[in-house]
Amino acid sequence: MLDILLPSRRHHTPYRKGLALSRVAASMLIAWPFAVLGENSQLRCDVSYSGKAETLVFSPAADPYRVKAININDRFRFKAVVIGDASGIDDISLYVHDLDTGHPVLLHEANYAKPIPQRNAQPDALTGTQTIYSPRRGRELSYRCALLELEP
Known part of the structure; x- marks a missing residue:
């Protein structure tokens, strides 16, 4: 029962890395025009x-x-x-x-x-x-x- 409630590391590790990279890329794209301002x-x-x-x-x-x-x-x-x-x-x-x-x-x-x-x-x-x-x-x-x- 406990295994069902806890997410498997195998499935979420690549997703988390991808999410972290996409957050960094998004923040760079959002911050870039304002840096010039x-x-x-x-x-x-x-x-x-x-x-x-x-x-x-x-x-x-x-x-x-x-x-x-x-x-x-x-x-x-x-x-x-x-x-x-x-x-x-x-x-x-x-x-x-x-x-x-x-x-x-x-x-x-x-x-x-x-x-x-x-x-x-x-x-x-x-x-x-x-x-x-x-x-x-x-x-x-x-x-x-x-x-x-x-x-x-």
Whole structure:
């Protein structure tokens, strides 16, 4: 009875090897077009505060600690960290800090692992429209970002 429930090694060993090889081949075929996209990608964010809109552009970086935050009218600080290289984008982290208290206070953090760049992306393709409010004075900052594939 137990022999019926356990699969025979003789029948499944070649199948498993074939399955493993086909998985490797499939992953190579799927990953190949995206490997080229990493070096030709950029994150574009439309940030608006107090009726003023600005488009910020961020390129991939190897060291997240060297990425500078952008001061928005001395009220907020916006930082986008795009980690990647020629092989692709590994991670995008977005931060919004409040500057009302004299020192930066983190209000919002968003992380996107292994995002895929798009050629004709809508401005909010990656993040949607995000709205953040300052807790002390109720100031409002909104942003939307898209990871774009640039023309080679």
